[in-house]
Amino acid sequence: MEQNRRDVLRIASIMGLAVAAGLIKPGEAWAQAQDWNKSAFDAKNLGDTVKALGGSNAAASSAVQIEAPDIAENGAVVPVAVSSTLPNVQQIAIVVEKNPAALSGTFAIPAGTEPYVATRVKMAQTSNVHALVKADGKWFVATKEIKVTLGGCGG
Incomplete structure (x- = not known):
């Protein structure tokens, strides 16, 4: 590593x-x-994002874990980590439901790589954060609500 x-x-x-x-x-x-997927980053909700990424829907899965604080004191830098125990993970995406652009990032996971990503996202307000994982061509999701108390995209 x-x-x-x-x-x-x-x-x-x-x-x-x-x-x-x-x-x-x-x-x-x-x-x-x-490769830039403009339509995915222009999507406004989880369903549209999954479709723009090439899926039809995302099934809830306990094999997808999202690590993030329950309360973010500064919405400008909210740490989010996503991992999965699903086999053959190909891609991980993070969607912040109430942000102007819902998709915060996508990450290609090469074969044989541990399916784990960690980043910081900017959040405009309290919102559900969705961790999307594509494994064997299917999309899976886990969701966590993060409360934002200060700052963020909207000020």
Whole structure:
């Protein structure tokens, strides 16, 4: 795991140097590294997000775990971690129901990789946070309500 982290840091450093030297433009580096699914990020709710990600629906599953605080004192930086015990996980997505753009992020999970992601999301207000996991071509979901007491997207 430590070697993978070093590889990511090494690649990020090289890309940063190439941008700083003017060899590539920032947009070119991003376009090469990530496929953009605009319709998924424009979706306003869980159902539309699942459809935009290629699914028809998401089944509730106890094999999907979401770790996040019950109360976030600062909605600008809310830690959220998602893990799963499902076999053959291909993708993990985080959806914040009441945000202007519901989809906070998607993460490709390569074969043989532990299905775990951790990030910080920005929340406009108290909301349900959904952890979506795609395994064997099917979508599964776990939900947790997080109460936001200060800050957030809306101020």
